[in-house]
Amino acid sequence: MxxxxxxxxxxxxxxxxxxxxxxxxxxxxxxxxxxxxxxxxxxxxxxxxxxxxxxxxxxxxxxxxxxxxxxxxxxxxxxxxxxxxxxxxxxxxxxxxxxxxxxxxxxxxxxxxxxxxxxxxxxxxxxxxxxxxxxxxxxxxxxxxxxxxxxxxxxxxxxxxxxxxxxxxxxxVPEAEATLLGRGLENSAAVKALSSVLGSPYDVSGAAVSGGAALVRLEGLGDSVSYRVKRLLDVACAGWEVVEGEASAALWRGVRDVTPFAGRAGTVWRVSVKPSDGPALVAALGGPEAILDWGGGLVWLLVEEDAAERVRAEVARLGGHATLVRAPDAIRAAIPAFQPEAAPLAAISRGLREKFDPRGILNPGLMG
Incomplete structure (x- = not known):
């Protein structure tokens, strides 16, 4: 229909x-x-x-x-x-x-x-x-x-x-865009650098770790972007590469769309944690391939199909939220995709659904 x-x-x-x-x-x-x-x-x-x-x-x-x-x-x-x-x-x-x-x-x-x-x-x-x-x-x-x-x-x-x-x-749309690229950093060192950049006054519009590199995006008027790039190279990103224009935009499309995981075997999880806990989560799970966005606070994980229990346990330990984004139908049917809610919050959610959809006909079972 x-x-x-x-x-x-x-x-x-x-x-x-x-x-x-x-x-x-x-x-x-x-x-x-x-x-x-x-x-x-x-x-x-x-x-x-x-x-x-x-x-x-x-x-x-x-x-x-x-x-x-x-x-x-x-x-x-x-x-x-x-x-x-x-x-x-x-x-x-x-x-x-x-x-x-x-x-x-x-x-x-x-x-x-x-x-x-x-x-x-x-x-x-x-x-x-x-x-x-x-x-x-x-x-x-x-x-x-x-x-x-x-x-x-x-x-x-x-x-x-x-x-x-x-x-x-x-x-x-801003006049200019540039990305600072720091290669060869471990997740913990990369997130530490991103945290320093995000705590600076230089108005960052992207901070991620992907493919073994830390990425910092700056957008705005051309002179402003050039100034902020120079200051960050002097302060927190010494020795990092500078990528500009369409090449910069392409890097961020890859982060945005989680392109490195496309067409790959395994399940994909989207996890929200404190930025400082992002590297710890990856390490606790044995170092699976990961993309850390939002300065480390959003972690995309590519893991084995049987890793659901471990992912949820580690995320719970860190006080975060995990969503199962991609998995075979059998796993999707057996494992709740969205983070299980605490009893008080679950009661509120049920009450909202009963208020707006008392017959329970709109996407039933999708969110629990």
Missing amino acids: TPETEAALAEIVKSAEGPLRIVGGGTRDIGAPVVGEALSTAGLSGVTLYEPGALTLVAQAGTPVAEIEAVLAAEGQRLAFEPMDHRALLGTDGTPTIGGVVAANVSGPRRIQVGACRDSLLGVRFVDGMGRVLKNGGRVMKNVTGYDLVKLMAGSWGTLGVLSEVSLKVQA
Whole structure:
């Protein structure tokens, strides 16, 4: 089912007699496989409002991300939160949609500077599990009516409602970009260097460890980037290489999309911990291949298929959160993809789902 209007979407949900598997472009097949009739938002497509001067864009949920990026690029603007494209990592096809990005709260390397997807989200329209059309938020940041509910929808994976429209703040594309590249560093030394850089006044927009190298990104006006590169080479990144322009952008697309793990055997985990704990987690698991983003606080792990228990145990010991992003269907069906919640938080989550989807028909079982 692929409705082309919000009213048609609401009618489908209202009249549903069984579970619905909510999808956007079908590129982020994560979590326990949902048994239900497919309901796609791909028919709800198009940018409905764009005000470059106000740095505001409104689009229907099924609008391809590439279309939005093209509209923004024509005005020298972009999505600040740098959403990941999961297709290479997960081996999926289809077209990433802006509703899918918001539903999964997809946020890339620039999160350390501008926040997550939910921090750029101004408002939403969605259909709840009873077929009611709800809206919250606005089209400018100072309109905070219902703002907490707006954030709640980001990362709900279609379990609280089916997004029909989203409002986002955007940002200008910077004049220049450069990456400082420190090769041959152990994870602990690399993260220590990144922590020093992130504690400096030089406004870093990316800090990661990938392929045995530490990467630090700087963006902005050309003279400003040149000055900050020079200062960091003098202070915290002595001897590091400097990569500029498209070559720099390509490095960060690889980090954003976890390209080194694409097409490789093994399961992929996405782990959030304190940045200082990132190297310790990798070491405790025996040194699997890892990408450390967000200064060490976001760890992508490529591990054996039987490593789930060890990953969850070590992450729990460190007080972090682990999400199983890629695994064979049998493992996905047996192991919860999302971090098990403590009893009080699980009760709140159940209460929210019962409020917005009392029949339990929206992506049932996906998030527990």
